[in-house]
Amino acid sequence: MHLAFSSMNTLADPPPPELARALEQRGFESLWYGEHSHIPCSRKTPYPPGGELPAPYSKMMDPYVSLMAAAAATTTLKLGTGIALLMERDIFSQAKTIASLDRLSGGRVIIGTGVGWNEEEFSNINPHPFDKRYAVLRETVAATRALWTEDEAEYHGDYVDFDPVWADPKPLQPGGPKIYMGAMGPLGIRHAARWADGWYPVDIGLPDAAQAVSDFRELVAECGRNPEEVAINIQIMDTSNLDKLKLYRDLGVERATVGVAVDMWDKPDQVMPMIDRFAKLIPELND
Numbered sequence: 001m002h003l004a005f006s007s008m009n010t011l012a013d014p015p016p017p018e019l020a021r022a023l024e025q026r027g028f029e030s031l032w033y034g035e036h037s038h039i040p041c042s043r044k045t046p047y048p049p050g051g052e053l054p055a056p057y058s059k060m061m062d063p064y065v066s067l068m069a070a071a072a073a074t075t076t077l078k079l080g081t082g083i084a085l086l087m088e089r090d091i092f093s094q095a096k097t098i099a100s101l102d103r104l105s106g107g108r109v110i111i112g113t114g115v116g117w118n119e120e121e122f123s124n125i126n127p128h129p130f131d132k133r134y135a136v137l138r139e140t141v142a143a144t145r146a147l148w149t150e151d152e153a154e155y156h157g158d159y160v161d162f163d164p165v166w167a168d169p170k171p172l173q174p175g176g177p178k179i180y181m182g183a184m185g186p187l188g189i190r191h192a193a194r195w196a197d198g199w200y201p202v203d204i205g206l207p208d209a210a211q212a213v214s215d216f217r218e219l220v221a222e223c224g225r226n227p228e229e230v231a232i233n234i235q236i237m238d239t240s241n242l243d244k245l246k247l248y249r250d251l252g253v254e255r256a257t258v259g260v261a262v263d264m265w266d267k268p269d270q271v272m273p274m275i276d277r278f279a280k281l282i283p284e285l286n287d
Contacts, residue, residue: 001249002029006259009033010059020070024077026279032082033063040120071105080110083182095147107172114182148176193219198231
């Protein structure tokens, strides 16, 4: 099982080149950056974990620019978005940005995406109803894949609709980067099983990880797909339990992604010690 690292990607974090080099040197497989282009000042949507919204959410840098900086400083480290809000950007510009990053990095990009939780943020950018966001994301991903693979790409859906266009360059990876769906609820998980290249859950939403993984694979099969071809990447919130990581490995999880806990987001000096601590576990996870 691969071990990856995720970051809020603010100016308080280690700079992307420095962080990426440290991860690659210590045997981490990938670096993942999340995305919030903005946070509305007037917000009714509650923060999902409860309490006040942590300040770093409003200070996040652009994930693709930061990942390009990370790519330039490394040779093998994979570059992930965890997660990108694909519905909150112009689809043509976004497809080109990701394709360019994949080209310039030597085909190292992975895309984690989701529908997001902040209704006001979504509504500032996307004209479609928030309660249709899963369908909008499905079409956004399908249209993006068309832009990545077709010489004269077109897409005609209920929410995304365009006539043939030229959109180059194409990504270096055939078919484009793998797209993982970050979802915890039944509807989101069903979407992941139907059309995503992988499922990207958070471990705190998996009280019985073995059952959750088994149920997801059954759902993938019910959707007419091969469960072995739909990967699972679990975001780890409890970073103190090595046995849990070994359980995920034994369940056939492709990747576990660890990151700085919420209560350490304002303590950037804790990042490198954490990376060093987890680097010692990598050989055990590969046993």
